[in-house]
Amino acid sequence: MTLDRELPAAPDAERAVIGAALINASSVLKRIASRLSLDDFHRRGNRIVWKAINTVFDEQGDANLTLVLERLRADGDLEIVGGADVLSEFTHPIPDIAGVENYLLPLHKATVRRRAIRVATSVVKAAYDGESSELQGALEEAARLRDRPEGNSHAVDSNACVPVPLSVFLAETSASKGWLIEGLLPQGGIALLVAKPKVGKSTISRDLTHALVTGRQFLSRQVIQGRVLFLALEDHSDRLRELFWASGLTGREDVLVHVGPAPRDGIDWLANMVERFAPSLVVVDPLFKLVRVGDANAYAETSTAFEGLTRIARGSGAALLLIHHANKGSEGGDSVLGSTSVMGLADTVMLVKRYDDVRTIKTTHRYGEDLPETVIEMDRETGRLHIGGAFDEAKSDSVLSRITEALGRAGRLLTEPEIREAVKGDRTAVANALRRGVKDNVILRNGAGKRGQPFLYGKRTILSSSPLGERQHRESGDIRASDPPKPRKKRASPFS
Secondary structure (H helix, E strand, C coil), rough: CCCCCCCCCCCCCCCCCCCHHHCCCHHHHHCCCCCHCHCCCCHHHHHHHHHHHHHHHHHCCCCCHHHHHHHHHHCCCCCCCCHHHHHHHHHHCCCCCCCCHHHHHHHHHHHHHHHHHHHHHHHHHHHHHCCCHHHHHHHHHHHHHCCCHHCCCCCCCHHHHCCCCCHHHCCCCCCCCCCCEEECCCCCCCCEEECCCCCHHHHHHHHHHHHHHHHCCCEEECCCCCCCCEEEECCHHHHHHHHHHHCCCCCCCEEEEEECCCCCCCCHHHHHHHHHCCCCCCECHHHHCCCCCCCCCCCCHHHHHHHHHHHHHHHHHCCEEEEEEEEECCCCHEEEEECHHHHHHCCEEEEEEEEEEEEEEEECCCCCCCCCCCCEECCCCCCCEEEEEHHHHHHHHHHHHHHHHHHHHCCEEECCCHHHHHHCCCCHHHHHHHHCCCCCCCEEEEECCCECCCCCEEEEEHCCCCHHHHHHHHHHHCCCCCCCCCCCCCCCCCCC
């Protein structure tokens, strides 16, 4: 079935919004980008330009006519939108930048009408064809459209958006319920748990779940015991079942589990689940299996999608723990995969890293005090995670362990450059670990340490058992074969 009439649109409003963004992207995108989606632009060329504006702004922190023109040309989209002349016409006449929000209503109304026409057409077609499953799906979509304010599942009821005097605002009682996890995750807050693959995100989320439902501490922090809704959106049931058993969960705890893909309208579905089951914590593993976006790097698209998560957390008081992937080779907030809006979504960002067999965690908070990079370890007997020692010490332990293994394999004395090559370590880390190993009598050092006579290093326990090792120990001025190794504090085994 086809339609003979043109679908509703608001071309003047589309052009005005784009023109305003090309003139003052910083002001315009900050105010309205999260309230628009690509569907709000009916004309294909306008959708392409709007996406380019947001992409350029997201990458460079600014967007203007020249930058967007270059982006469209690089992507091969310039001719699709009509060329450079058509792009420059968006800014003539100059749109009302100060009142750019006024263009949103006609855009949203046109979007609602287009969706209604498409849904109604699907219902009629399915009814004529006699396909009951297709008809049921079309009717369900019609019901969702009916219940969606202004046709936007992430829109806010306009009756609730009424400014109040400052005196009223300051007199209101805080709705905050405090910390779900002390100093780490507020009730009604959102946390991102970010790491590269195979670093331990899921392990941490399961240990945190165990802490919440049993009331024990998590990483030495007090928790408020409560129900957990655990969404494993890319896991396998059998594997997750084994991991839950291994984490100490027995089935008697107050945990609700969903394994498998989320419904297409994931955020609306989650809102219903939270309202129905009233969990204290929702674990979403991973984030982008629940929030489906066409371009994770597009600020406007991701911001719009994430609005629903913020409303779920703030409105219900449930905390959301969103498992997310890290970028390669990036540090700090830049390591969060996708648009900067992903980082901006969170009240807490927990960044987990792995250095060989050492894992660390650091946090960045919207509220509260940040946690500096700190070692986390697993007790192999209990399976519980806990805060370890200082990161620098743990990193030195790891490098020293690799050095002693390399020296043991070599069976001879090695120079410092040979050791660096064997362990693939940087100069400073290897030098510090070698000095520490010599000081603790774990590593033998021989030689003068100057040009032509470099220091030579060996694994003390290996070399001292041979005549050559005994002679080298005696000739060394700083280590004797008879000296017993200094006892070292035993460290807990890191989780894997």
